Amino acid sequence: MDGKDFFSLSCGDDGVAHLLLNRPERLNTMAPAFFPALRDAVRGLHDSGAARVLLISSTGKHFCAGMALETFAGQGAMLDTRTARARLSFQDSLRRLMDCFTALDEARFPVICAIQGGCIGGALDLAAACDIRYVAADAFFSVQEINIGMAADLGVLQRLQQIMPAGLARELAYTGERLSAERALACGLVNAVLPDADALLAHALAVARQIAAKSPLAIAGSKLALNHARDHGVAASLQQMTLLQSAIFDTAEMGEAILAWKSKTAADFAPLAEIGRL
Structure with missing residues (x-):
């Protein structure tokens, strides 16, 4: 299996990349091959500089039903924890799976x-x-892993309580109960609830295009700053900002943005530079 078995990926001239999960007959479940395919697709976009925003959506009734259950029925090396050597290898395998979403x-x-x-x-x-x-x-939403006898291990326990109230994140992690769209909006997990899938995609694309029209240099810098501030204290994050801003401050870019804003026209920003590969 490769990425084409799980999703399609396109990137328009406007800088909006769209990754579409396309296994509705399998509820868009994730088999082991999905993870490196996703990682490589995202990092390929990252390296090329062509994408200014990525939209992930899916097909069918459900966005995604999580890991394909048959994955856990196998006794391959990835799931073997019977010996000390196997457990050491398991740790590396798990770190690599985590890295696929960290991308x-x-x-x-x-x-x-x-x-x-x-x-x-x-x-x-x-x-x-x-x-x-x-x-x-x-x-x-559901932290389904607890219902099949395991702790969720690909980042949700670490990220969820930074997005929503910690008590609610823990309730979901311990019970496996469903969180509705309305409650997800109320607790800050989601930004908006749309009436149906068509309205959802239209809204998400509109926001993606709005972001893609901004300076990609300023957007990338903003994400770096936001991520650093999330994981560090205020003082350390302000110090990081002095270094970051000195690296990305570009008066020509700002002039282009100001002219477009005043004239209510689209700016013509250059894409980010391609990242060389070793």
């Missing part, structure tokens, strides 16, 4: 997640690593 958090462009129906198990790990979440009215 979303570390991307130098914002990532928007548009969710209809269920966002279950590993799908919530994915959504929590995104910058912005929008949902359809039928959406719901």
Whole structure:
């Protein structure tokens, strides 16, 4: 299996990249091959500089039902914890899985997640690593892992209580109960609830295009600053900002932005530079 078995990926001339989960007949579940395919797709966009924002959406009734359950039935090396050597290897395998969603958090462009129906198990790990979440009215979230006898381990326990009240995050983690779209909006997990999947996609695309029209240099700098401030104290984050701003401050870019803003026209910003590969 490769990425084409799980999703399609496109990037328009406007800088909006769209990753569409496309296994509705399997509830868009994630098999092991999904994770490196997602990581490589996101990091490919990151390296190319062409994408200014990434929208992740899906097809069918549910956004994603999480990890395919048959994955846990296997006894391959990835799940083997019977010996000390196996457990050491398990740790590396798990770190690599975590890194596949961390790629979303570390991307130098914002990532928007548009969710209809269920966002279950590993799908919530994915959504929590995104910058912005929008949902359809039928959406719901569940930390499903606790219902199958395991602790969620791909980032949701670490990220969720930074997005929403810690007590509610813990309630979800301990009970596995569903969080509705309305309650997700009330607690700050999502930014907006739209009537249906069509309205959801239209809204998410409109915001994506709005972001893509801004200076990609300023957007990338803003995400770096926001992520650093999330993970560090105010004093350390202000110090990081002095270094970051000295690196990205560009009066020509600002002049282009100010002229476009005053004239109410679209600015013509250059894309970010491609990142060379070793």
